[in-house]
Amino acid sequence: MLRRSSLRIALASLAFAAALPAHAGFWSSLIDTTPAGLARSSDDRPGDWASFWSDTRAGAEKIMSDGNSVWILPTYTNHPRWDWPQRSEENGWPMGMGLARGIIDEKGNERMLYLITFVDSNYRPEPMAGYTWVARWPLGNSGFHVGAGYLAGLTMRGDYMWAPVPLPLPLAKVGTDTVSFYGTWIPVTNVFFFFSTITLDDAKGRKMPLSPESPWVKTPNLLYGSWGWQYTDNGEKYSPSRVASDTVWNAGLRRYSGRSWQTDLKYSRSSHEVTRADGPGKNDLRIESYTLTLAYNMDWAKTFRLFAGAGFGYSKGETRYASDWSLHPALTLGFTWAAAENFFITGSMDTNFARFKGVLEDRGDGYTVRSMPTSFTIGAGLAF
Structure with missing residues (x-):
């Protein structure tokens, strides 16, 4: 470049x-x-x-x-x-x-x-x-x-x-x-x-304090689970490996605080098939991630919010051959709908910058998988 x-x-x-x-x-x-x-x-x-x-x-x-x-x-x-x-x-x-x-x-x-x-x-x-x-x-x-x-x-x-x-x-x-x-x-x-x-x-609205009856004040905690699709791209110069996109599920605990903020602690898990681009060879890569993010909320309506934020994560990549862990930045963007008093629906796009070294068989210990897993999920949870 x-x-x-x-x-x-x-x-x-x-x-x-x-x-x-x-x-x-x-x-x-x-x-x-x-x-x-x-x-x-x-x-x-x-x-x-x-x-x-x-x-x-x-x-x-x-x-x-x-x-x-x-x-x-x-x-x-x-x-x-x-x-x-x-x-x-x-x-x-x-x-x-x-x-x-x-x-x-x-x-x-x-x-x-x-x-x-x-x-x-x-x-x-x-x-x-x-x-x-x-x-x-x-x-x-x-x-x-x-x-x-x-x-x-x-x-x-x-x-x-x-x-x-x-x-x-x-x-x-x-x-x-x-x-x-x-x-x-x-x-x-x-x-x-x-x-x-x-x-x-x-x-004008964001300068006004939230009502005590607002769902984000009345029930500021959300325990949720979600499911969706995780996009992956190995991101290597000559792309010697293909990391397949596949399904992902996660579970998280969210806390609303102040006028516009939320903190999320989230666990996610997915499994991906990895194949060689230049011949035979296949691995199954399992990715587990724990992320902590802080996001800013914008109120579209009294019960519907958009959010965007960032934080850090810990991810582990494992195959039958080896495993490796990674500390990395994490990004999040999504929405939350307070559908009922104790029932919220939430969806998000979450990107992790995980790197896994030496986990693929026949690639060598110096080979790094930069899968850039990005999850698109929707789920629901209990607000309390």
């Missing part, structure tokens, strides 16, 4: 520098799109460079205070064939989760502060945080709109030694005020990244 990156960065920098004098108001227009511009417009004052950082802080605080909550689902990573002849070796499914706070300014433009973590092209966790600005144009009276703008922020990647990397990227979207689909192009690597969002109109 680093090939030709220096040349591309240089060309992009030259193009950007050449565009600066295109019109005299470039910097003023650019600042208007930042959080500082939001603060200045709301205060009806022009501002200057001396106050830029204080205005940026004020604008960010306004977005966090007055904006609506946004639930983010990383959706797809496209490695175009014209630049990625080995695209089958890269991960195209960025399983993960994200949260944001978004606001529509007086001009109808969208501004958003976001935090997102997903599985990158090399099957490692990639956190990203920053700000987006999008100008929107309605599509007649359909309720849909299209938009274009930019994404700015920082990310950290394993192939960059986990050093913070700045992200000035173009951004396009299509959707409604509630559901939207976004796409960006990463010029350094020639990769297209897509994500989806659900925006909840909760700017």
Whole structure:
């Protein structure tokens, strides 16, 4: 992913520098799109460079205070064939989760502060945080709109030694005020990244305390079990092994606390057939995981919530040949419906970054399975 990156960065920098004098108001227009511009417009004052950082802080605080909550689902990573002849070796499914706070300014433009973590092209966790600005144009009276703008922020990647990397990227979207689909192009690597969002109109409601009769207060504990399908991808450069996706079941204990938080302790178990890509050889890999996650809840209705969060996990991979254990990050995203006073229905997508070394027969002790197990489950439980 680093090939030709220096040349591309240089060309992009030259193009950007050449565009600066295109019109005299470039910097003023650019600042208007930042959080500082939001603060200045709301205060009806022009501002200057001396106050830029204080205005940026004020604008960010306004977005966090007055904006609506946004639930983010990383959706797809496209490695175009014209630049990625080995695209089958890269991960195209960025399983993960994200949260944001978004606001529509007086001009109808969208501004958003976001935090997102997903599985990158090399099957490692990639956190990203920053700000987006999008100008929107309605599509007649359909309720849909299209938009274009930019994404700015920082990310950290394993192939960059986990050093913070700045992200000035173009951004396009299509959707409604509630559901939207976004796409960006990463010029350094020639990769297209897509994500989806659900925006909840909760700017006022989340500032109000929960009623004592709220199910999240009255019955703050949930003992549940669920069942579903676990997606796996070995994630190796030359994919010498195929790890089959299969069913998974889990059991967990959840505790609701404060206005919007939940803590989950969860156990899951699954079994997968592993075959060689280049000939005979088969293993049955059993994965057991224990995870502890903290998630933020957004109220869609009084009895229905969306949540997204992260934590840590312990996983054990075992075959008849050997076993290995792994400590790893864990991501969770899902919903909970308080269907009755003591009966909740919950569903989630849970991603673990487990690594198992030396567990496959005839692969060698140095061979590591990076299965990236992601579970899609639905279940029910007793609330008390």
